Amino acid sequence: MHKKGILFVALVALLLAACGSGGASGEGFTFGMILVGPQNDHGWSQAHYEGGQYVVEHLPGAEMIVFDLLNPADKPEATLEGVVDEMVAQGATLIFTTSDEFEEDTTTVAAKYPDVTFVNISGDDALTGEGPANLSNVMGRMEEMKAIAGCAAALTTQTGQLGYVGPLINHETLRLTASAYLGARHCYETYRGEDPDDLEFTVSWIGFWFNIPGVTSDPTEVTSSFLDTGVDVVLSGIDTTEAINVAGQRAAADHAVWAVPYDYLGACENAPSICLGVPFFNWGPDYLAVATAVAEGRWSQSWLWNGPNWDDLSDLSSTSVGWLNGPGLSAEAAANLADYISKLASGEVAVWAGPINLQDGSAYIAAGAVGSDEQIWYLPQLVEGMQGPSQ
Amino acid sequence: MDSTQLIAILGSIVLQAAPLIIAVCGETISERAGVINLSMDGSLLLSALAGFVAALLTGSLLLGFLAAAAVGALFAAIVAFGSLHLRQNQVAIGFVLAMLGDSLSAFLGQSYTRLPGPSVPSWHIPLLKDIPVLGPIFFRQDAVVYFALLLVLVTWWFLFRTRAGLELRSAGERPEAAFSRGVAVRKLRYLYAILGGALVGMAGAAYSLSVKIGWAEGHTRGMGWIALAIVIFGGWSPVRGAIGALLFGATKALATLLQRSFPQVALVAFNAIPWLLMIVVLLLVSGKLAAPLLARAPAALRRPLRSLLQAAPPAALGQPLDES
Amino acid sequence: MSAKPSFLQRIWPLLPGLAALLITTLLLVVMGTDPIDAYLAMWQGAFGSSARIYSVLAFLVPLLLAASGLLLTFKAGLWNIGIEGQIIMGAIAASWVALRVQLPAGLQIPLELLAAMAGGAVWALLAGVLKTRGGVHEIFGGLALNNLAILFTNYLIAGPWQPPEGGSFRGTQPFGAHALLPLFDNSRLSLLSLALAVLAFAGVALLLTNSHWGLRLKALGQNARSAFLLGVSSQRELLLAMALCGALAGLGGGVRVLSWFDSLRQSISGGIGYLALMVVLLAGFRLVLTPLVAFFFSAVLNGSITLQLRTQLHSALGDILTGVLVLLVLLFGNYTRVQRVVLRAAQAARRRLSDG
Structure with a gap:
């Protein structure tokens, strides 16, 4: 329609x-x-x-x-x-x-x-x-920038557990969170040679776009809880920077953890050394x-x-969305990430390539097909393999 | 979940409870001397901002904590002056200051929102850190946690084991009698209200420089009211208050863990737990509800149960004393 | 003290206002904003056009309703800080009727407003019973109930009352036109609600000054023991005062969803209850001053929106202005007490000087 x-x-x-x-x-x-x-x-x-x-x-x-x-x-x-x-x-x-x-x-x-x-x-x-x-x-x-973020996380994780600090649940946040997962899955398999089903990807929704004390869950505590339970890379989907702040603090205490912030080009500033990069508007x-x-x-x-200017994801005069590598990304991961980006740009790899099932197991995108704009925009649930609530 | 993860979670609970513990100790001292400082919510916000900004501008964490303590002390001094000298209602002044501190912090903090800044480094205590279980939970933290733990012990010892502590408590329990024995009640009340306020201020800085680093509007909103309720739960004892703060932190951590596996709507139920708990706990502490329950308990258990559950506020809490 | 008031004593009530203005002016200067520009922006934001005046009046309605209710609970000696939750529960109850009940035109809105009053009253009674039966101080019972009301709103808009497009904590879908209060001249002001607020205030005033019940309430507020001697059943009086206050606050919440907004939303009150407490404190619990002070608060807060748009200063400046004013009036409003403290300090200083 x-x-x-x-x-x-x-x-x-x-x-x-x-x-x-x-x-x-x-x-x-x-x-x-x-x-x-x-x-x-x-x-x-x-x-x-x-x-x-x-x-x-x-x-x-x-x-x-x-x-x-x-x-x-x-x-x-x-x-x-x-x-x-x-x-x-x-x-x-x-x-x-x-x-x-x-x-x-x-x-x-x-x-x-x-x-x-x-x-x-x-x-x-x-x-x-x-x-x-x-x-x-x-x-x-x-969506593709989030997939790149997920890829960077999967290329870096040592525990195989990723945590996503999500805002509230609607079509936009479902499709962005799922995109990050699909990117992470692809790279975990393609570049690290691991079984993508072994990758744990957990979403925790705080209840709003940013923290409202007493109303939402506190993203500081949500991030701490992730890092306490085996997650070593946190991705942020909320409007503000708590996830990278907490990860930065942990890293300063010699924990091997990383973060991928969101939204704003300069978001890595809050803890540059553990910032894998930022998908930005x-x-x-x-x-x-x-x-x-x-x-x-x-x-x-x-x-x-x-969409982005695929020729240069950080050309601020032309791109609508972009990705900027962070100082925390290792050289090897950066090389693999660059390969993934170039394949997305050429169309050789698509984030929403089937077969993709929804979280409840129902088929959403058939094998060999690529999700249409409408299917992506109106994604009804998280996709299969992700942990965390869809509604 | 394995045991390392459980220990890590418990460690986070201790860290997140540390500012609350500091604030609860401060307020307990003040209320034991007879002064309710209801401004805590606004005072925490403004001192969190002051601590962060001072540390950011000077590069010194110590100055950050001092600036925050000064803000907290100032708020407490206003409450004390208003009630002890001007004979105005402590609750009213405290409430207005709670509101005012909130708006002031929003206005003055506008240009410091989400700036990266200094934070208290973690420092593991040699030897103690290697104690199994307890080491990683309590002794692989930062100075804020150690300060909070030490403060609980020192406050308890001071209040209940020293002569000065006895005088402090007499100012809050029987001010007339204390005055006639030559205790300078008003002076003591000023002193301990301001000291307690300074500790509340340090709790604010503990948030912005350690537990929730940085500043954003409404950064600690609500925590002051929770701390006030924990003081009651703690029966005006720092040890029990600290346990209350830890329990509060534990319920929140549990809610955060559980909510990952439940639908979004359940988030509401989890976030409601602390507030429901607050009502239940205050019901138990007040004694009106606990008395009939206690009556049914086995006789041998009644006394310990009663002292565990119930607590009465200092008899002269919030009441002025005419010294002239 | 002399019988004839001195000049200082006569201008004394004005001084806190001047001092509050001085402090906010200082803040403005520190922030590098021309104070004249700032105050002009605030003035124009409150009274610059008919649309602005309507907005001031529309925001005034729930504030005045809540403040009127608080006059009753304060008179009974209660700190009804739970009024914020009572506003929210009123909004929720009104929304329930607006969403789920379809009645003929003449009945729909009255029923919504009645539901709002009932919702607020129930929540207030809960805080009241926690106090009288459970011994939980109304400040802490009220705070917990406020947060529970906020969370209940979230549950409803994310759960059973979720709009058809799903997701989001934005709010319910807008109510049908038949369920909304008629608005005045393309603004958010409902004249009916304004009339109700004025009536409610008048009713409270009458109750407090001209009824036996008002007298008993006063006795209760001043001293629980003397009230007992007067034969006042304290529990019943307290609970009635709470329920009436809750009903008025709830009505304010209903007005919020039925005219200020058009649906139930997250943070439907956003602190109006706390503002109402400040209003009554500034008015010094005096009847005549309460509506004036409420109007002043609404004007300042509306003006601060324009202030922010023009100068990029945080609109919290309006709250600071009113907050400092309330604080100074509370501290120094009573001339004789201040005079006594100053005289004593002067005496002590003189003694010290002569000793030294």
Whole structure:
């Protein structure tokens, strides 16, 4: 049902990307950036904030209004609608609402302001037709980057046990977590010659995108618990950096443990020596394309799910998502990882190549087939072989 | 799970309980002298920030802990001044400070969010670390843990085995009698409230420099209230309080372990355990519920059970004393 | 003390306000923000347009409801810190009706609001019974119940009330239009809820000043022993005060889900109960001041959103301003007590000087 939509959107994306460059002017152009966490969280929200800054740098004259920590636990007096009211009053004609948490409210508010363009990150209301005409969705195609992260972990582990600190369970987190597992499985078998069924991959969901004391599980404790029970590489799927912090602390006490953070290019900084690398979002180029289109009055609705620049996964002017090797990755692992990346880039290896069964054992992707965009986006459960709850 | 893993988990519980133990000792000292410092939740947050920032800027962990202790002492001094000199309600002042400390830490900490920074290095105690089982659990930790363990013993010894401790307790139990015997009740209350507050501050730094390194908004939110409840559970004794903190840590660790194998919805049930436990434990400690239960216990067990379960607060807790 | 108030004594109540303003101004200067710009942004955020004023009033409704309820429990000498959980349980009960019950137009919303009051009252009674029967101090019973209410919300939105698209802790799906409070002029303000809040406050005021029950409650709050001598059954009075407070707080929670939001969400209250405690403390438990102070809090907090948008300063500045104000009023609000302390200190200093 969504297939045509995806094709159409991919076309629009190409067109947008094609006319995204050139000396556009943003004089008098104001856009809003609404973040669920703090703008300097070294994770999800900071990646968006810096994407907004990229727009300001490359669209001369453009101005950004930021509002961070918009969640009812931190700010009971603020609502998305109230913040948008204020941003529109200050002249914003484009507003990024950068969380899954804002999906419903963005659709409601977009109907209230038909002349303002809204971009909700990670939602699918523009794809399903639930959203009004002035609403787009943007998401980075992070799946392969997560597979690379899983691969780096599998190339490094000595105990054969990987732990994934997950946020909450929805389609997005299920498919990203499963991608990491599929990458880890592939590399454990291909490069280390081990039986992939021996690789233990456990997911622990904290209950939200980041830690809310008393409400979610504490990611510090979740990571400690992993490292106490035999896991030696932790992968983070949450918005913030607790996993690498705890692993760094353990490593400083001479434990052989590593971490793979998430979201933000600079996330390795928190414990460089044990950081295997980071799969990161680079929102700048996509945000610039949208902002330029709005500023020049030629924007049209789209649902973007943009992938990496396979020629250079860390080219910040072109790639929507990327991977950056960390200092903790050994030379041998780095060489194998580079091989895996080149095979993903050439299409020789696909992350979602069948046969893939769901966690309950039911067949999902047949042998010889490769998962469609729709199958991946709407993954209903974790995949077979992973430990941890699917619902 | 094998025994090494179990020992590793127990070690983590001890580490994560260490700041709570320090805070509980601090509050116990203060309440034993008659001053409730209800500001603990805000005080922990602001001192965690102060400790992290001071250590980050100066590069000295010691200065970090001192800065945090200063913040905690300041909060306690405000509570003490408000109640001992201005005769205002301790609970009200403490509550407002708890709120204010939270907002201040959010505002002032904005630019220090998630910065990598210094942390207390782990240091294994020679000889002791090689004791089977106990060694890896208690003696392959960092200075914060050793400080917490030592603090429990020192506080207990001071409160119950020294003359100064006796005077401290008399200020909280029978201030009029103590005053007439020449004990400077108000001065003592100031002293021990501020000392207790400084320890609470150090507990804040223990979080940001050891147990949950770094700073983020709401970093320790909720732990102050838990510590206050543990003081009651501990029957105003540092040893029992430390056991309470360890038990609390153990339930959380158990919840973290179990939740991996249950659906997401069950996460809620696991996270509810500490709070349900808090209600149950306070019910038992208060005696109203425990009394009928105790009456049914075998006579020989009644006394030890009662002293195990029940505890009464210092008689003059929170009450002012007119010394003029 | 002289019979005629001195100049200092007359301006005394204003001083905490000035001092609080001075402290926040200092913070602004340290942060490198022009204080005038900042206060102007806050003013405009609260009163700059009709939309902003509606928002201030909409946030005021649950705050005033909770604060009115707290006037009762404080009068009975109770620290009802569990009010946060009572707001949440009210929101949950209202959501249950909104999601699961379909009634004719005239009945739907009244039933939702009644359910909200019942939800809050039950949670408050629980804290009350824990105190009267179990001997658990209401501060700790209340805190535990607050956290349990938050977790119960999470259970519902991740479990039985999960939206059809599944996953996420975002909230339930939006309620049908028939289940939501009618909103005023494209804002989040429901005039009906505002009227109810004003009525509730008036009712509490009447109860406290003009009823025998109010008198007994006061006796109970001042001294449990004298209340006993008056023949007041303390348990019943305490529980009734708790239940009424919980009902009002629960109503506030219902208003949160039925107008401020349109669904049950995580952290539906987010600390409004604690704010209400601050309101009543700043008002010094005085009836007339309570709604004014609640309005002031709502204006400051709404203004701080605009402050953050314009200056990038954390909106917690609003909480700091109100928090410092409450602290200073608590500490130094009573002129005669402060005067006594100062006089004594001066005496002591003089004695020391003459001794030396």
